[in-house]
Amino acid sequence: xxxxxHKVSLTExxxxxxxxxLTGFGGGMAIVALVExxxxxxKKWISSEEFMHGLAFGQIxxxxxxxxxxxxxxxxxxxxxxxxxxxxxILPSFLLVSFxxxxxxxxxxxxxxxxxxxxxxxxxxxLIVVVAIDMGRKQIKGVGGxxxxxxxxxxxxxxxxNAAWILLGAALWSLCSSYFRRRFN
Amino acid sequence: MTSIxxxxxxxxxxxxxxVGGGYVLIPLLNHIMVEQYRWLTLRQFLDGLALSQLTPGPxxxxxTFTGFRAxxxxxxxxxTICIFIPCVVLMLIVGRNYDxxxxxxxxxxxxxxxxxAVVGLxxxxxxxxxxxxxxxxxxxxxxxxxxxxFKWTKISPMIVILGAGLVGLLxx
Numbered sequence: 001x002x003x004x005x006h007k008v009s010l011t012e013x014x015x016x017x018x019x020x021x022l023t024g025f026g027g028g029m030a031i032v033a034l035v036e037x038x039x040x041x042x043k044k045w046i047s048s049e050e051f052m053h054g055l056a057f058g059q060i061x062x063x064x065x066x067x068x069x070x071x072x073x074x075x076x077x078x079x080x081x082x083x084x085x086x087x088x089x090i091l092p093s094f095l096l097v098s099f100x101x102x103x104x105x106x107x108x109x110x111x112x113x114x115x116x117x118x119x120x121x122x123x124x125x126x127l128i129v130v131v132a133i134d135m136g137r138k139q140i141k142g143v144g145g146x147x148x149x150x151x152x153x154x155x156x157x158x159x160x161x162n163a164a165w166i167l168l169g170a171a172l173w174s175l176c177s178s179y180f181r182r183r184f185n
Numbered sequence: 186m187t188s189i190x191x192x193x194x195x196x197x198x199x200x201x202x203x204v205g206g207g208y209v210l211i212p213l214l215n216h217i218m219v220e221q222y223r224w225l226t227l228r229q230f231l232d233g234l235a236l237s238q239l240t241p242g243p244x245x246x247x248x249t250f251t252g253f254r255a256x257x258x259x260x261x262x263x264x265t266i267c268i269f270i271p272c273v274v275l276m277l278i279v280g281r282n283y284d285x286x287x288x289x290x291x292x293x294x295x296x297x298x299x300x301x302a303v304v305g306l307x308x309x310x311x312x313x314x315x316x317x318x319x320x321x322x323x324x325x326x327x328x329x330x331x332x333x334x335f336k337w338t339k340i341s342p343m344i345v346i347l348g349a350g351l352v353g354l355l356x357x
Contacts, residue, residue: 023343024241029310052303057279062272063243074280082277093242098261101253119353121318126331128311136304145301152305174298
């Protein structure tokens, strides 16, 4: 598992994912975009392809924001790395929700934090768009790829199809096409 | 107070069931928390949902809120750990076998072939978030600034997000 020249310490893994878990407001794809910026772009911990494979698995297997953290942590330092990354990512949200739950059940009031999210949401969208463009530049080759990306986009946006089903469909398509390419070439 | 072991068992089961997508979680938790065990009223459940969506964590942070209700802070801790154990274990299994699977030609070409769909889904997330939160010129302006900053500068995205949150708090 150690293709990287130096071993990343568990402390660094924990701190990195805790910071992501502390600042990644917006959740879901916002987290994915942040993890991509930091572990693919900045720190070069994992290649873009490997990260996206992890994201595909992560979307099929439930909460993908957490799953990409686990996957990246595991890539760096095996089982321990994966667990440390997962804990680091969840911990800030856990403490925040625990505190807010306490406030809520003690004072019966919902804290007014929506205002802050109003400011972050458009920025998050900007970040996700940038990441999508970077990923697309690298991974979408030819008309077939562009069509698949467009199909996935519209299946999700227009038909509200579950991401797991979209990916399984894409996997099936990709499996068949690589099988036939091999047979007839 | 419900016993910790019972909380652990309940959330572990939920964690196993929601593999496949976060949004199965809402009706599932609603059924278990509100109708079956009556730990929360529907109103409290919905407030909890709003509250857990404020955080960076996944939707399943709802487990922390409902666990807190069922058993205080220990309940919240146990619920959170248990709901995430199944997916973390699954992802670790995937990670462990990934390198080996990637060496098999047909699997690696299948994986590479579906990457455009992953890109499409990332773009779809931006679209869906945009539909629900871009309502005026101001938001589009912030979006454009954010895009430019992320695209052409090396400023850490975390700092930009925190800054935007602060501005949002001050303006609204």
